[in-house]
Amino acid sequence: MTRLSRLMPGLRAYVLLYLVFLYLPVLLIPLFSFNDGTVVAFPITGLTLQWYGQLASEDALLRSLRNSFIVAGATAVFSTMLGLFAARAYVRNRFRGQRWSEGLVMLPLVTPVIIVASAMLTLFMLIGLRPSLATVVLGHTFLTLPFAVAILKSAFEEFDPSLEEAAYDLGETVPGTFRRVTLPIVAPGIVASLLVTFTVSFDEFVLAFFLSGDRPTLPVYIWSQIRFPARLPNTLALGSLLLGFSVLLLILAEYFRRKTRRIAADAKR
Amino acid sequence: MTGRSMIELIGIEKRYHSFQALADLNLTLQEGEFFSLLGPSGCGKTTALRIIAGFLEPTAGIVRIAGQDMQGVPANRRPTNMVFQSYAIFPHLNVGDNVGFGLSRSGLSRRQRKARIEEALAMVALEGFEDRHADALSGGQRQRVALARALVMQPKVLLLDEPLSALDKKLRESMQFELRRLQQSVGINFVMVTHDQYEAMTMSDRIGVMFDGRLAQVDTPTQLYAFPANRxxxxxxxxxxxxxxxxxxxxxxxxxxxxxxxxxxxxxxxxxxxxxxxxxxxxxxxxxxxxxxxxxxxxxxxxxxxxxxxxxxxxxxxxxxxxxxxxxxxxxxxxxxxxxxxxxxxxxxxxxxxxxxxxxxxxxxxx
The missing domain is CATH 2.40.50.100 (RNA polymerase II/Efflux pump adaptor protein, barrel-sandwich hybrid domain)
Structure with a gap:
């Protein structure tokens, strides 16, 4: 036992309760998704997989799922690409206005999404851009860029700059150096960034709700269904799948992120 | 030493805003010389090395290598190669691919490249290490790989940035002799940057001692020891x-x-x-x-x-x-x-x- 927990005997119980209150509601979703009654209440009347089975025949759901994949895929690629160059510049170079620039990139993490969403909708309308999947991608790229930059910055921070110099010194060109040395070494960081930005975009609701127009993404679809009690079990099943999928992606992302650190640490040894 | 000059630095100056990193550096290195730039940290020795390598452009002055003006010639087209202080072994490549990295643009056939890699590894006593992964190397072996990777390019000048500082004392002493022997067998110029007077003295034909961005004295180790130019x-x-x-x-x-x-x-x-x-x-x-x-x-x-x-x-x-x-x-x-x-x-x-x-x-x- 650590000193702190000896001093405060209730600390363990407190932490335990805290975690239970935090995660129990989330865990109830998969639990009730197997319940064969339509009312979300205990006791569980029986176990069934029928709600999951019905999902496959919902056309609107499948369409929204497809939309979400398109949006999250494009968002992940765009923000990771932008993040890659930004992160390298932030770590490798020192330039005027660097701190301001880094602050601005990180700002979406703390700005109220609803404000951003309404501002973006106004802006897009103003310049004649109708709400569509493309506008959602633009919004999500803005929103996920801080994640990409943060992950890739840590990849570059672990990366000895002499490696790029060595490649250049050995006669390689600048793009060649990027392709043969920089990319392979930060590759796990890139994969981690793709996975995290994909997940954030895939689960994002507010921006998607404002900017998607008549082509809803999956979270928007779920929201539209949750109002109908009869549809609730289906929504719970869908939510469980979404939850599992997100957790899986984030675990993978963390695995790749640690891998970059390991590679970079080897190079430094 | 044949007496032909291989590197000429004429009136080299390097400024960062108000900070003068190098002032009026004039130096001529003879072909085949083992030359060391010796000085305390921050004296400008690494800046001078990076100017020769082409990673930095001097604010003023001329760099000539083998008689050619190097102005506007970037590091990847200079007849110099560098051994980095951290060795900069590519962590995602094995030893053979590390050593052969620079040969991919040489127009050599696969077979010729393989022969050159073998030859370079033999020079540093790492025969048969081609398939060894970068993370399975000891500090001394990493340094040898870095040397082989630079020497395989057959540069006119090999630049070494504090090449022994990452090694422990025993290994450092044996590597001093080995570097000297290697330089004599390949016969090209070695330009080494170090803050360690013993390293500089045991290996070099001549030493340039630097303080505060200026060359204080250029001489052979024995002359430097017997007749220092100032206190x-x-x-x-x-x-x-x-x-x-x-x-x-x-x-x-x-x-x-x-x-x-x-x-x-x-x-x-x-x-x-x-x-x-x-x-x-x-x-x-x-x-x-x-x-x-x-x-x-x-x-x-x-x-x-x-x-x-x-x-x-x-x-x-x-x-x-x-x-x-x-x-x-x-x-x-x-x-x-x-x-x-x-x-x-x-x-x-x-x-x-x-x-x-x-x-x-x-x-x-x-x-």
């Missing part, structure tokens, strides 16, 4: 006692001086120092001084003093001896012949010196 160089390379002296006479090429505590001595005139004056400073190397209990015979000068400190270094013992008329205690180092010499604090001793080992360091006001 700063004298203090940086080896140990040195500085004693005030007065100029008495100047017979042909020599100086007659009265050294504080030691008395009259006839010493060689140091051509390297800036100015001579009545008030001089002379240098005495700790290991060039004799120390004994009884008054020694056969020395040009002697003085009696009191031991104020004794430090045991293992291979040598250092004594600090206070002498009347000398401002600082004089340091004397003697080989440790298993305590045949063993003085305690407070002992009265004699120290003695030969005129030939006393170094003229020029006017006192310049130092």
């Amino acid at each position: 700063k160089v004298a203090a940086f390379i080896g140990g040195m006692n500085f004693l005030p002296a007065q100029l008495v006479g100047e017979p042909a090429g020599r100086l007659e001086v009265m050294v504080a505590g030691l008395g009259g001595l006839d010493i060689a005139r140091n051509q390297g120092v800036a100015r001579h004056d009545r008030e001089l400073v002379v240098g005495l190397r700790p290991e060039q001084l004799h120390i004994s209990r009884d008054e020694p015979a056969g020395f040009d000068a002697r003085a009696q003093g009191t031991v104020t400190d004794a430090a045991f270094y293992g291979e040598t013992v250092h004594y600090h001896v206070e002498i009347a008329g000398v401002p600082e205690p004089v340091v004397v180092s003697v080989p440790n012949h298993f305590h045949t010499v063993d003085f305690k604090r407070g002992d009265r001793v004699w120290i003695a010196a030969q005129g030939a080992s006393v170094i003229d360091l020029g006017a006192r006001t310049d130092n």
Whole structure:
């Protein structure tokens, strides 16, 4: 036992309760998704997989799922690409206005999404851009860029700059150096960034709700269904799948992120 | 050495805003020379190396390599290759691919490349290491891979940035000999940057000593040791006692001086120092001084003093001896012949010196 927990005997119980209150509601979703009654209440009347089975025949759901994949895929690629160059510049170079620039990139993490969403909708309308999947991608790229930059910055921070110099010194060109040395070494960081930005975009609701127009993404679809009690079990099943999928992606992302650190640490040894 | 100049640095200057990293650097390196830039950290030696490599452009001045002006020639098209301080072994490639990295643009066939890689690995005694992964190498092996990767390019000049600083002491000493042997067998210029005087002295044909962005002296290790150009160089390379002296006479090429505590001595005139004056400073190397209990015979000068400190270094013992008329205690180092010499604090001793080992360091006001 650590000193702190000896001093405060209730600390363990407190932490335990805290975690239970935090995660129990989330865990109830998969639990009730197997319940064969339509009312979300205990006791569980029986176990069934029928709600999951019905999902496959919902056309609107499948369409929204497809939309979400398109949006999250494009968002992940765009923000990771932008993040890659930004992160390298932030770590490798020192330039005027660097701190301001880094602050601005990180700002979406703390700005109220609803404000951003309404501002973006106004802006897009103003310049004649109708709400569509493309506008959602633009919004999500803005929103996920801080994640990409943060992950890739840590990849570059672990990366000895002499490696790029060595490649250049050995006669390689600048793009060649990027392709043969920089990319392979930060590759796990890139994969981690793709996975995290994909997940954030895939689960994002507010921006998607404002900017998607008549082509809803999956979270928007779920929201539209949750109002109908009869549809609730289906929504719970869908939510469980979404939850599992997100957790899986984030675990993978963390695995790749640690891998970059390991590679970079080897190079430094 | 064939006497042809391989690297010429003419009036090199490097400025970062108001900070002057290099000032008026002029240096000519002969073909096949092992040259070291020696100085404390921040003296500009690495900046000079990176200017030769092409990673930095000088603010002013000309860099010529093998007679060609290097202005506007980037690092990837210069006939130089570099061994980095961190070795910069590509972590995602095995040893063979690391060494062969620069050959991919050479237009050589796969077979020829393989032969060149084998040859380079043999040069650094890593035959058969091609498939070894980068993270399975020891520090010494990483350095050898870095050397092979640079030498396989057959550069005209090999640049080494603190090549031994990442190795432990034992390995560092053996690598000194190996680097020297390697340089002699390939016969190209090695330009090494180091802050370690012993590394520089054991390996180099010539050494350039730098302070505050300026070259203080360029000379062979023995000349540098025997005739430092000023007090700063004298203090940086080896140990040195500085004693005030007065100029008495100047017979042909020599100086007659009265050294504080030691008395009259006839010493060689140091051509390297800036100015001579009545008030001089002379240098005495700790290991060039004799120390004994009884008054020694056969020395040009002697003085009696009191031991104020004794430090045991293992291979040598250092004594600090206070002498009347000398401002600082004089340091004397003697080989440790298993305590045949063993003085305690407070002992009265004699120290003695030969005129030939006393170094003229020029006017006192310049130092």
